[in-house]
Amino acid sequence: MTLQDREIIYRIQTLKAKWGPELMILGHHYQRHGIIQIADKIGDSFGLAKAAAESPHVKHIVFCGVRFMAESAAILCRDDQRVLHPEPEAGCPMADMAPMDSVQFAWDNLNARSDLGGRCLIPVTYMNSHAPLKGFTGANGGLVCTSSNAEKALEWAFSKGEIAFFFPDQHLGRNTGKAMGLTPEEMPVWYPSKPNGGLESLEGVKMILWNGNCPVHMKFKVRDIHFVKKNFPGSFVAVHPECEQDVVDAADAVGSTEFLAKYVRSLPEGSRVFVGTEVNMVERLRIENPKIKVELLFRSLCPTMYMVDLQKVERTLINLETEDPVPMPSEIKDPARLALERMLALQN
Ligand code: SF4
Structure with missing residues (x-):
């Protein structure tokens, strides 16, 4: 760590002391060392968002991670809390692989197919997705999952409908489906760029995987x-x-x-x-x-996670009351929260 980093950390600690328990800085596991040093909580995206929402004195939540993580905190937070993202440009390439217009097109296409045979599609969306996709999932009877509870989420989906539609990470979906005994033929991939998603037949299909992946x-x-x-x-x-x-x-x-x-x-x-x-x-x-x-195993850095740095966190803390919070309109927040609450119900 450089001398400059240590100086910024000192200034951040001074700002934190000023706000006391009203401020919580969240640091995802993939953040750089300096950020982890100033974070109040370190963890995965869902655990962090939940911890902040459940902390009674916290009013300002600064999420050091990528955008979908800050959005998740904004979905779960109370009305008296604001979520700030020190680098709003830090997105997630995997979440970007499932834009809403492509998802809606696939959903409409599949639901209109005659070989669906009246079977019901249930959306299951990984935490690593944009807020509108979480909202779509909640509005269409589905739920969100994490990498820890994907199997439970799929069991739930199979109990509600005949085919799960898993977004956006095909590998998490496939690895989980395989562990549950699904064959490759039972879990084909939907390719947004191909006619009919590249799915010739839905015969025997139990889960459709979105063609997304984490480049890291x-x-x-x-x-x-x-x-x-x-x-x-x-x-x-x-x-x-x-x-x-x-x-x-x-x-x-x-x-x-x-x-x-x-x-x-x-x-x-x-x-x-x-x-x-x-x-x-x-x-x-x-x-x-x-x-x-x-x-x-191999040196693999997430470049968008790395966009959050100590200077940006310090700037956010200096402007804590004036910086715009992560936008979360109620038409997205309410159904997205429903999808997250369905997931939470699985853990109870
Ligand atoms: S590690 Fe992968 S899933 Fe996580 S933010 Fe980076 S690109 Fe997205």
Whole structure:
């Protein structure tokens, strides 16, 4: 960390002290080290949004992450809370792969098909999606899921309708479907650029996967795991379920960011583990677990997460009362919240 970073951290701590319990800074696991140092809570996007909404004294929520995360906090927050995003331009390439006009076109196309045969489509949307898609999901009887509860969400969807429509990460959908016993034929991909999404028949289909992916997790390849297993016998490999199916199949463990952190902590002292997720999180796991050899499976940085920096957080804190909060109109917030509440009900 540079001297300039340390000076900004000092100034941020002074600003934080001024606001006391009315301010909460949230830092996603994939944020850089300096941001994690000034965050009040560190975690995954849903856990952070929920924690802020449930904190009775918090009025100003500063979300250090990408836009869909700040939007999720704005969906869940109370009316007396405002959510600020230090870099509104920091989006998520995967969320961008499911724009609402393409989703609506696919939905209308599928519902008009004769081979749907009266079966009901249920939308299931990963947390890593734009707020309007979450709203669409809630308005059409579906729910949101995280990488921890995707299987529970799909079980719920299958109990409500015959075909789940999973947005936007095809890999999380496919990995979860496979773990539930679905075959590749039962979970084809909808390609927005192809006529009829490229789906010739819906016969035997149980889940339709949207053609989205996380470019950060697509960088991990099965050859990286073969290399590690050959050259570091006895080592472990743990990856995120946004990785491709062959990567997930070859790994020793797969799970959400929270799972990966717990998995590394649970390993015997002296173990060597290669972790396949965003580089900032892996490097922090290395610092937090000095008795474990934590290695990068491959160096993969999320460039939009990296757009949030200490200078932007300081500017947001200086302008805390005047900076525009993340916009969340009620026509999106209400159905999106419904989709999130359906997910929350699964956990109770
Ligand atoms: S890591 Fe992937 S899913 Fe997460 S913000 Fe970056 S691009 Fe989006």
